[in-house]
Amino acid sequence: MKHESKGAVLRSTFENRPLFKRKDVWVLTAATAAALVLFFLFSCFSGRADTAVIRSEGTQLMVVSLKEDAEFSPPGHEEVVIQVSKGRIRFLSSNCPDQICVRTGFISKPGQTAVCLPNRLSIEVLSPSEGTDTVDDVTGGAGR
Amino acid sequence: MKVQTITRGALFLAMAIALSYLEMLLPPLPFLPPGVKLGLSNIVVMYCLFFLSTPMAFLTALLKSLFVFLMRGTISGLFSLLGGMLSVSVMALLSRLRRPRLSYLLLSVAGAVSHNMGQLMGVYLMLTKEILFYVPVLIISGIIMGCLTALLLKVLLPALRRVKGFAKQERRSP
Numbered sequence: 001m002k003h004e005s006k007g008a009v010l011r012s013t014f015e016n017r018p019l020f021k022r023k024d025v026w027v028l029t030a031a032t033a034a035a036l037v038l039f040f041l042f043s044c045f046s047g048r049a050d051t052a053v054i055r056s057e058g059t060q061l062m063v064v065s066l067k068e069d070a071e072f073s074p075p076g077h078e079e080v081v082i083q084v085s086k087g088r089i090r091f092l093s094s095n096c097p098d099q100i101c102v103r104t105g106f107i108s109k110p111g112q113t114a115v116c117l118p119n120r121l122s123i124e125v126l127s128p129s130e131g132t133d134t135v136d137d138v139t140g141g142a143g144r
Numbered sequence: 145m146k147v148q149t150i151t152r153g154a155l156f157l158a159m160a161i162a163l164s165y166l167e168m169l170l171p172p173l174p175f176l177p178p179g180v181k182l183g184l185s186n187i188v189v190m191y192c193l194f195f196l197s198t199p200m201a202f203l204t205a206l207l208k209s210l211f212v213f214l215m216r217g218t219i220s221g222l223f224s225l226l227g228g229m230l231s232v233s234v235m236a237l238l239s240r241l242r243r244p245r246l247s248y249l250l251l252s253v254a255g256a257v258s259h260n261m262g263q264l265m266g267v268y269l270m271l272t273k274e275i276l277f278y279v280p281v282l283i284i285s286g287i288i289m290g291c292l293t294a295l296l297l298k299v300l301l302p303a304l305r306r307v308k309g310f311a312k313q314e315r316r317s318p
Contacts, residue, residue, distance in 0.1 A: 017194075019298050021247045028253065028287055035287075039280035058271070100178040113272050117219060122272055 042111075049110040049125045052089045054082065057120045064089065066108070066125070080119055089123055091116060152200065155307070156192060157207040160185035164208075179263075179278070180285040183256055187297045189232060190252060191304050195314045198236050205232045223266040230262035231255045248297070253290030260286045 054061045054074050061074050070084045071092065080101075083092040088106035094116055101116035110127030163184040170182070185208055193201035205228035213221025235255040238246055246254075260282035267275045305314075 017245060018247045019294065020249045023244075024247055024249050027250060028291075031253075031257075032284060032287055035280040035283040038283075042277050042280065055272075103172070103174075103178050109277075111277050113275060113277075115267075115271060124272060 043109065049108065049127060050087070051126045052084075052107075053124050053126055055122045055124070058122075061121075074121065077119060077121060080116065080121060082123065089125065090114060091121075091123070094119060149200075149203075153203050153207060156188050156200070156204040157211065160188040160204060160208045161211055163187060177281055177285075179260075179282065181289070183259065183289050183293055184296070186231070186252075186255060186259065186293050187300060189228070190235070190248075190255065190293070190297050191301070193232065193235055193239065194248065194251075198232075201232050201236065202229070205229060219270065222270075223263045226266045227259040227262035230265075231259035234258040249291060249294045252294035252297070253287050256290030256293065257283055257286030 050066050052064045052066055054064060056074070056077070061076075064070070064082075064084060066084055066087045066089055068084065069086070071081060073079075073081055079095040081092040081094070083090055085106070088108040090106045091101040091104065091114055094101050096116055096118035098118065101114055101119075101121070104114040107114050107123065107125055110125050113122055113124045115122045167182050167184045189201050189205050189208075192204050206225070209221055209225035209228050212224040232255070235251050235258075238251055238254050261279075264275060264278060264282055
């Protein structure tokens, strides 16, 4: 065996490291497959939803029914327009620079969220069993 | 702190910022879900980690987050910090593994995925609990973007080596 000093150990950690190994393909495939399985599990366990809640900085602003199509701005946020259509909901327009909320598009499954960070707004689709914020709501509104 | 360390930190920060600016200039692809980014500045962090020193990688990631904090506010800065620190920690730990010795590609992918997970953790803790739905999307995007950044690092390595004085100090001789 080769004699190894401390310096040699450190160097050997970084030396002769290949950019890519044949086995990498299997690791990456397995990881992708696991992610896909997770994805399908998530989408299977979520049925259709009929309500969404709109929050500002985590505090509930309003509850929206997804059964009736509508277009509105949440109270106090005229810069944002939210649209409900065919049981789905989305940020139709917003004045924020990144437009990430608008690009999220329609959401309709329980647990899905669309978030507008610059305006501190979020839409969350509720699962049918889930109520709106009641008890938990108290802490979020403190001091406002 | 040595003057050399300070100037290097500044240089790497400048590179990281320039790369993330470059990334911003790329046209947004409509089919990409939000939050999925290339993460070009990770190339600089990886260069520091793989070829210079672990503390320099942490320093670069920290400074980058500080810059995001100044430019885009507290929340974005905090998410960037969470993602960056987790990413460097994971890559640093995995690169110490001797058996199996992971390839640069896998290290890069691990870094990209853990960066996404760190940010997601921030969103989970601070904004909404229902973001877990997004985990698979971010894993897959981390895998793809991690592969791309590893390849880009390979391509950019000669250019980074040309910076005066770097090659001499690298952990492995070029």
